[in-house]
Amino acid sequence: xxxxxxxxxxxxxxxxxxxxxxxxxxxxxxxxxxxxxxxxxxxxxxxxxxxxxxxxxxxxxxxxxxxxxxxxxxxxxxxxxxxxxxxxxxxxxxxxxxxxxxxxxxxxxxxxxxxxxxxxxxxxxxxxxxxxxxxxxxxxxxxxxxxxxxxxxxxxxxxxxxxxxxxxxxxxxxxxxxxxxxxxxxxxxxxxxxxxxxxxxxxxxxxxxxxxxxxxxxxx
Amino acid sequence: xxxxxxxxxxxxxxxxxxxxxxxxxxxxxxxxxxxxxxxxxxxxxxxxxxxxxxxxxxxxxxxxxxxxxxxxxxxxxxxxxxxxxxxxxxxxxxxxxxxxxxxxxxxxxxxxxxxxxxxxxxxxxxxxxxxxxxxxxxxxxxxxxxxxxxxxxxxxxxxxxxxxxxxxxxxxxxxxxxxxxxxxxxxxxxxxxxxxxxxxxxxxxxxxxxxxxxxxxxxxxxxxxxxxxxxxxxxxxxxxxxxxxxxxxxxxxxxxxxxxxxxxxxxxxxxxxxxxxxxxxxxxxxxxxxxxxxxxxxxxxxxxxxxxxxxxxxxxxxxxxxxxxxxxxxxxxxxxxxxxxxxxxxxxxxxxxxxxxxxxxxxxxxxxxxxxxxxxxxxxxxxxxxxxxxxxxxxxxxxxxxxxxxxxxxxxxxxxxxxxxxxxxxxxxxxxxxxxxxxxxxxxxxxxxxxxxxxxxxxxxxxxxxxxxxxxxxxxxxxxxxxxxxxxxx
Numbered sequence: 001x002x003x004x005x006x007x008x009x010x011x012x013x014x015x016x017x018x019x020x021x022x023x024x025x026x027x028x029x030x031x032x033x034x035x036x037x038x039x040x041x042x043x044x045x046x047x048x049x050x051x052x053x054x055x056x057x058x059x060x061x062x063x064x065x066x067x068x069x070x071x072x073x074x075x076x077x078x079x080x081x082x083x084x085x086x087x088x089x090x091x092x093x094x095x096x097x098x099x100x101x102x103x104x105x106x107x108x109x110x111x112x113x114x115x116x117x118x119x120x121x122x123x124x125x126x127x128x129x130x131x132x133x134x135x136x137x138x139x140x141x142x143x144x145x146x147x148x149x150x151x152x153x154x155x156x157x158x159x160x161x162x163x164x165x166x167x168x169x170x171x172x173x174x175x176x177x178x179x180x181x182x183x184x185x186x187x188x189x190x191x192x193x194x195x196x197x198x199x200x201x202x203x204x205x206x207x208x209x210x211x212x213x214x215x216x217x218x219x220x
Numbered sequence: 221x222x223x224x225x226x227x228x229x230x231x232x233x234x235x236x237x238x239x240x241x242x243x244x245x246x247x248x249x250x251x252x253x254x255x256x257x258x259x260x261x262x263x264x265x266x267x268x269x270x271x272x273x274x275x276x277x278x279x280x281x282x283x284x285x286x287x288x289x290x291x292x293x294x295x296x297x298x299x300x301x302x303x304x305x306x307x308x309x310x311x312x313x314x315x316x317x318x319x320x321x322x323x324x325x326x327x328x329x330x331x332x333x334x335x336x337x338x339x340x341x342x343x344x345x346x347x348x349x350x351x352x353x354x355x356x357x358x359x360x361x362x363x364x365x366x367x368x369x370x371x372x373x374x375x376x377x378x379x380x381x382x383x384x385x386x387x388x389x390x391x392x393x394x395x396x397x398x399x400x401x402x403x404x405x406x407x408x409x410x411x412x413x414x415x416x417x418x419x420x421x422x423x424x425x426x427x428x429x430x431x432x433x434x435x436x437x438x439x440x441x442x443x444x445x446x447x448x449x450x451x452x453x454x455x456x457x458x459x460x461x462x463x464x465x466x467x468x469x470x471x472x473x474x475x476x477x478x479x480x481x482x483x484x485x486x487x488x489x490x491x492x493x494x495x496x497x498x499x500x501x502x503x504x505x506x507x508x509x510x511x512x513x514x515x516x517x518x519x520x521x522x523x524x525x526x527x528x529x530x531x532x533x534x535x536x537x538x539x540x541x542x543x544x545x546x547x548x549x550x551x552x553x554x555x556x557x558x559x560x561x562x563x564x565x566x567x568x569x570x571x572x573x574x575x576x577x578x579x580x581x582x583x584x585x586x587x588x589x590x591x592x593x594x595x596x597x598x599x600x601x602x603x604x605x606x607x608x609x610x611x612x613x614x615x616x617x618x619x620x621x622x623x624x625x626x627x628x629x630x631x632x633x634x635x636x637x638x639x640x641x642x643x644x645x646x647x648x649x650x651x652x653x654x655x656x657x658x659x660x661x662x663x664x665x666x667x668x669x670x671x672x673x674x675x676x677x678x679x680x681x682x683x684x685x686x687x688x689x690x691x692x693x694x695x696x697x698x699x700x701x702x703x704x705x706x707x708x709x710x
Binding site: 139143146152155156159162163166169170173174175177178180181184185187188191192195196199202203205206207215217218 | 351352356370371374377379381389393399400403408457
């Protein structure tokens with residue numbers, strides 16, 4: 001019954017569109033906790049997409065995948081990020097290199113480029129046909145975010161958005177990765193966030209701020 | 221048999237609970253020594269047929285054939301050498317107050333953990349697990365790069381972890397596309413041996429995309445230009461024994477990922493595409509490294525750029541393929557893993573005495589540390605690929621492969637790049653080793669070079685090995701490399 005409903009209203013395409021909107025929205029957010037919330041929302045959408053496909057395909061290992069995603073990406077990582085932001089006392093992005101409206105327009109342009117480029121490349125068929133385009137768009141838009149933002153913590157959030165895009169791509173290409181692989185990737189991701197948190201506080205100690213402009217001693 | 225990769229992990233755990241400098245050093249050296257011997261045993265066993273662990277024999281989770289065993293041996297030998305060298309280096313750094321004694325303990329924990337993550341890489345039979353292991357090496361080694369907590373090392377570690385994680389994301393994407401190609405052709409799989417068997421049936425267009433993604437992703441980690449920007453910073457800011465590991469073996473671990481995927485892509489989308497991509501990345505790396513080496517004044521950064529050049533050589537000769545190319549690439553992996561750490565060890569000793577490795581500040585090393593400078597000369601000539609050294613043999617075989625494939629432009633570019641590199645090495649190290657006046661006086665140190673001290677023995681034997689490899693490649697090594705080349709395919 002539920003599976004039929006998911007198929008009828010293309011819930012999966014709907015959710016992946018939501019993920020795309022949240023990554024574009026992140027570009028116009030300046031407050032750090034707003035960015036963290038956007039990341040959490042993106043992760044919840046990713047997890048609910050896995051859950052919806054689990055119902056649709058009635059695959060038990062996809063339920064487990066959705067569960068791990070919730071535990072790590074929706075609860076664990078946003079918690080760590082909030083703690084780090086509080087410790088560093090950064091509340092907002094002071095001056096991004098590109099202003100909010102311009103970067104939002106640029107991300108829309110990137111999405112357009114991805115759609116036109118992938119229309120002639122590989123075509124993923126089946127239930128998640130839009131997911132690959134959305135995933136590549138998320139990866140490129142978050143890469144763009146990482147380039148234009150000046151605070152180290154926003155760079156980490158951009159990196160995490162990129163990983164969400166990667167998860168979506170992996171999900172649509174493999175129809176749910178094997179559990180062992182997913183657990184390993186999530187473990188690496190979580191450890192990465194913890195280690196980046198450690199380095200963030202060291203940057204704060206040695207450079208007195210977390211502006212990436214100051215990290216320019218090493219050249220050539 | 222494959223349980224050997226757990227030895228460094230056990231050593232890391234032991235170091236976490238041990239107290240006292242001697243215990244930490246002892247555990248590290250003994251563990252790495254056992255690990256190296258066991259890896260050699262695995263190489264004997266894997267030459268007779270692949271070894272499995274976990275999963276079933278057709279699709280094993282962990283898997284070691286001759287190629288894995290060869291890479292694992294290189295990792296193990298280097299880890300042992302760098303463990304032995306660490307003792308002297310870390311004692312000297314603690315004595316002069318650059319590293320707190322409490323941090324020295326974590327140095328040994330992370331060092332063993334780093335070796336563990338690298339050891340897992342070549343025994344992964346599953347390409348997704350391979351990615352997980354390579355990402356884990358980045359995370360652990362970033363902790364080692366930033367261990368001094370100076371402004372420079374924190375900056376280097378930050379760039380290293382962010383750039384490599386972004387880069388390697390592309391490799392996972394490529395791995396997913398590879399899985400997709402295999403699921404289109406029948407049944408989806410991440411297992412290398414399964415994919416290798418079904419390689420001929422995979423869709424060439426999809427495989428081209430997959431290979432490009434993997435090449436960019438692991439290429440970032442392997443330090444190939446133009447995605448090498450993190451490498452000079454990380455390699456020059458890390459403690460010297462770690463720089464030796466990063467340059468000598470970690471880059472090869474990442475390149476191992478490329479080799480595995482390239483051997484599938486060669487069959488499914490034809491050798492020409494793989495050849496073009498790998499030779500382009502390789503020759504660009506050689507030229508970029510040559511230009512940056514020419515303007516470099518810091519010896520550690522110079523050696524870091526030299527690693528980019530050598531990874532370029534490995535990529536070019538692997539791409540050229542044929543009867544000589546793959547063999548030359550694999551032999552060069554070993555040669556570079558001996559010559560580069562030797563030079564890092566020489567630079568580390570210089571640093572312990574002068575607290576600087578800048579050209580112009582350090583002079584007349586041959587008087588202050590005659591044996592170190594002497595070994596340094598052997599190292600420079602080996603890095604530049606001059607005879608009689610192992611690098612000369614592998615670079616000559618690469619030229620032969622390029623000539624066989626009629627890549628004349630690449631061959632000419634390599635000769636130009638190689639000449640600039642030779643000049644840069646001689647100019648920098650020549651000015652450090654020779655000359656009369658020293659702006660900085662060497663500080664009296666307890667760590668005088670004596671050939672019979674462990675670190676001295678390691679350096680001396682590395683210099684002997686690299687020269688001996690130029691005269692003769694031992695039969696067992698030769699057959700192991702031939703077997704590995706056979707697995708990869710011409």
